[in-house]
Amino acid sequence: MKKNILIKKLVKEIASNNLAIFAGAGLSVGAGYIDWKSLLREFAEEIDLDVDKEHDLVSLAQYYINEKGGIKSTVNELILNEFSQKAILTENHKILARLPIDTFWTTNYDPMLEKALEDSGKIVDVKHSTDHLSTSIRGRDAVVYKMHGDALDSNNAVLTKDDYEEYNLKRNEFFTALRGDLTTKKFLFLGFSFSDPNIDYILSRIRLSHGNNQSEHYCILRNVTQFPDEQQADFEYRERKQELFINDLRRFGIQTVSINEYEEITEILLEVEKIQKQKTIFISGAAEDYAPYSQQEVENFVSSLTQEILKLGYRVVTGFGLGIGSSVISGAVKYLLENRLKIDEDHLVLRPFPQNEEGRQLWTAYRKDMISYAGISIFLFGNKIDSEGKIVDSNGMREEFDISKTNDNTLLPVGGTGSISENLWESLLDNESSNQTIDINGLAPSITDLETIKNNILTILKGIKS
Structure with a gap:
């Protein structure tokens, strides 16, 4: 999808109060928070693995817990220390908060979304546990669903294979709520890699239930770039793999806008805001x-x-x-x-x-x-x-x-x-x-x-x- 087409669609959905945001870790990296690989790098070294060679980070986290005899306290403490610290709001967070969008979903533990919304003068209803789903803040302007938990409640954060396998039992209400929003709203995925097993599960269930009648969603992905000293054949292989991945997202009704630099996300959001204003x-x-x-x-x-x-x-x-x-x-x-x-x-x-x-x-x-x-x-x-x-x-x-x-x-x-x-x-x-x-x-x-x-x-x- 071309950028100008995405902008028109986003403006239209905002005008209909029908746009939701799904924020992944990539949205918060610019604020100073670390990504999953950086979070787990020290743990990988401790169990003699190279995090740069690992793609299944959920399993990597589980391996570390296993080696510690099932004790998760070290991981919980790291999440608390890394994601509860103050960070500088990015321009993307600020623009999203200014737009008239009332539904936000995230797998992030950090408080950036709710902080940006509060700074823009909005009343925010944050839901990071199933207990929060049964109550609502009166007069709220936006809801932030933190489906994997919050840094300040790190004991209940979702990170390991055990956590994912128990998700249906402990946090199934988030599945139900997200499935409902994905069915009725249009989502813009930002900073999200689609490698999360929970999102894959929900999108698959919606596709099987609705077939070609599922809602259209949008995501912005940066084109792969060639690493220093990377062989041309290896770079072309990664390019082809990304192309196949983008095509596969269409099975779930997700249309992709490819960008070369992350700054283009800000440009897109600013143009949407300008037209909206x-x-x-x-x-x-x-x-x-x-x-x-x-x-x-x-x-x-x-x-x-x-x-x-x-x-x-x-x-x-x-x-x-x-x-x-x-x-x-x-x-x-x-x-x-x-x-x-x-x-x-x-x-x-x-x-x-x-x-x-x-x-x-x-x-x-x-x-x-x-x-x-x-x-x-x-x-x-x-x-x-x-x-x-x-x-x-x-x-x-x-x-x-x-x-x-x-x-x-x-x-x-x-x-x-x-x-x-x-x-x-x-x-x-x-x-x-x-x-x-x-x-x-x-x-x-x-x-x-x-x-x-x-x-x-x-x-x-x-x-x-x-």
Whole structure:
């Protein structure tokens, strides 16, 4: 599968709330954690084996336990020490956490997925034992299924042949839950080698049950590269073996995108996020003085514009800007109630600014977080009263414009509404270094009829959507 096709499919499944992530060890290696071979290298040496010559690492772990008389404490201690330590979140973890994905599966013991999700402000329900499967955290945003256990509960981690052979008895509920998700959702496998016996077992059962009607899933695999001093024949052999492996994955409905460098995974995820964010619009506005319009005219304009934006299928983010934010909210609520839709963050994201002194110190960070949801930023009016009682341009809107520009948002300053929006329109038009390709002449300061302005904004948004 080509990368651009994968991106389109991922965007489509995210929009349908139908995408799940399966994270393997490869996703966490970039964060500083070791992979399975590195984990078992010392144990292999202790029993006179070379981990680089071993492919069945589950058996290798079992051999070590056998040599220790069945005592697993050394392995448990290693898992605890290696995977409970703090590590730096990778860009891939951060992007996945920002995307509206609510189902994550992993065979990893580390806490990276849940940490990334929590850092993005989400409520995370982590399930690493069967006891967790029967309860749910109220108001959760995402579930992380750690089917092989957690580093902090290393005594129950799945690693050896004994653990795999007993999985049906001790952790069978994870089989049932994963089989259900694999049947109903589309999975993106990242950093996963498909050598895990449990995944092979589940995929086989689904294939036998559903045949050609099984769900389509996706994975990203790096092409094999030639080792230093490796014979050309040996390299070509490994290339052929990978080709056969990719073809075999199709039996399970798994389509593969091949990449040359791991950085391409980040590029794919960033493109998915960019397209996904284009469905969310940040409305920046502030007005103390509504001239040359009346306050009622402006409120009706903003409310109607918001309703039409939602009607196009966009989501709206607002920070409750003075004189504008209330009209955004009233328009959104009116539309959602009339169309019997839930008033939730699938349609409207509200981020009212904290007004105490401590909260004011955090406004820049607050703006960055709020704007991070959106891929399009609309700027309306933009004035306030200063300490001397004079009407001045809104410096907060200027900061929101700069943040939006840094985030590579599509910028739509509505010059016809005056104040700082007019200045922003002029600066954007004069900026030769701007990468923006959207025609904003329909938002020029010379166009002052509010109904015309609204229609011109909607025309631009329809063009972006198509």
